[in-house]
Amino acid sequence: MKVLIVGRGVVGTVYGWALSQAGIDVTHVVRQEGLAATGTLDLLDLRPGHPKHARVTYTPKTVRQIAPSDGFDLVIVATKHYQAVEAIRQYLPDAPRATFLLFTANWDGTQEIDGLLARSSLLWGYAAASGGPDDRGVLIVTVAPTVRFGMLEGSDPDKFKAVTELFQRAGFTLDIKTNIVEWLWVHHAINAGGIGIALWAGGIAEATRSLKTMRLGVWAIREALDVVAARGVDVKCYPDAKGVLNIPPWLAGLPIFCAVRFTEKGRRLLLGSHFAHSPDEMKRYYFDVLHTGENLGVAMPHLRKLRERIERYPANPE
Ligand SMILES: NC(=O)c1ccc[n+]([C@@H]2O[C@H](COP(=O)([O-])OP(=O)(O)OC[C@H]3O[C@@H](n4cnc5c(N)ncnc54)[C@H](OP(=O)(O)O)[C@@H]3O)[C@@H](O)[C@H]2O)c1
Known part of the structure; x- marks a missing residue:
């Protein structure tokens, strides 16, 4: 299977590296000039049978544009959630027969994507690996053994099997979500409160210095989950939400x-x-949920309390 990954961000790089290590033909399409040809990954790799601690160099195959003659079978959209629709618009004409695996967060549902792509060509996944670059540009990553996947109503089970098998070949196990879009909303809400409190406090280290601050974060997460519940989701079905609620x-x-x-x-x-x-993306999680909560008339005193400082939190460095 010929795989195209949109971007060379954190998630795209980690899974691009892991899939290509398993002998899968992976190409990254990027829109930035002058990206370094290689990247260094500092790994805590929790997949069974893989060295737990390693520093590796990934030299990905990278292109600036694609053509139908490239014959990609799978496009993994590993962008920020608000970049995904644009990425599908951009690459679908040149990968007309590909399955698109959306590998991003989601807060707005699938309506816009459904206008572009048949459900039979659409699957969803979400990274369980996490990380980011340190101040020298080395990607500090924890590679979790599982990857979350889900079919949408109308997704093709054969394509789902073929795509998930690729990840299994690379040593991942599957964490299959019955309703992945709802699960992603729950995750978004947990991020809105959890990341919200870190933005409010000035960073993760600052937020975790005081139990009082973290308690405020937990109240903010509960209110963010109320927003998901107001959308008609039974949040108590989701173990991550249950942990916070109980x-x-x-x-x-x-x-x-x-x-x-x-x-x-x-x-x-x-x-x-x-x-x-x-x-910017971290702030977006918070404001996505806050704005929906405001539109739905959900009481969110703790979540709202974070607003002013989050608005002032510095944007991405140029
Ligand atoms: N990082 C984590 O720890 C983590 C963990 C779990 C889940 N996630 C989720 O995974 C998704 C991706 O996260 P990430 O951390 O990998 O984000 P990221 O580092 O910001 O990477 C996104 C990449 O997509 C590229 N991109 C966007 N639109 C594009 C386009 N039209 N053509 C080519 N490239 C394009 C960006 O390129 P430019 O630089 O040109 O914008 C960037 O390289 C997000 O939804 C995030 O919530 C992340």
């Missing part, structure tokens, strides 16, 4: 504190993270 208030914040401060993954998060690398 925690006693006096304990709220402690598990996040421990996860960031006392695990290797947490310590790596402070070295190089998606959070530090993309403040």
Whole structure:
């Protein structure tokens, strides 16, 4: 199978590297001039049978544009969620027979995508690997063994099988979501409150310094989940949401504190993270949920309280 990955961002690079290591033919399409030919990945690799700690060099096959004669079978759209529709518009004409695996967050549903692409050519996934560049440009990544996948109503089960098998070949196991779009909304809400509190406090390290701040974050996440519930989703079906909803208030914040401060993954998060690398996207999670909550008339006193400081949080460095 010939695979095109849109972009050479964090997720595109990690899975591009992992798939090409498994002998899969991977190309990245980029729109930036002058990208370095290689990238260094500092890995905490949790896939069974893979060296746990490694520093590797990835030299991806990179192009600036594609043509129908390239014959791509699969296009992995590993962009920020608000870049995905534009990316489909841009590459669909030159990959007319490809399956598109949307590998992004989602907050607005699939209506716009459905206007561009038949459901039979559309699948959804979401990275469980995480990371970001450190201050020297080395990608600090934790590679989780699972990858989330889901079919939409009308997705083609044979294409789903073929695509998920590629990831299995690369040593990943499948975490299949029955309703991946709803799951992504729940995830977005958890990010809105969780990342929101980190923006409010001035960073992940700052947010995890005080249990009081983290408790505020937990209340903000609960209100963000109320927004998803107001869309008609039964959030209690989702284990990640249940964890936040069921925690006693006096304990709220402690598990996040421990996860960031006392695990290797947490310590790596402070070295190089998606959070530090993309403040605009981080702010977008918060405002997506806040604006929907306002439109639906959801009470969100704690989530709203974060607004002013998040608005002032510096944008992406140029
Ligand atoms: N990083 C993480 O830890 C992590 C973990 C789990 C899930 N996710 C999710 O995975 C998705 C991708 O995240 P990410 O961290 O990889 O984002 P990212 O580092 O910002 O990468 C996005 C990439 O897409 C490229 N792109 C966007 N539109 C394009 C187009 N039309 N043509 C070519 N390239 C295009 C961007 O290129 P430009 O530089 O030209 O804009 C950039 O290289 C997001 O939805 C995120 O929420 C991320």
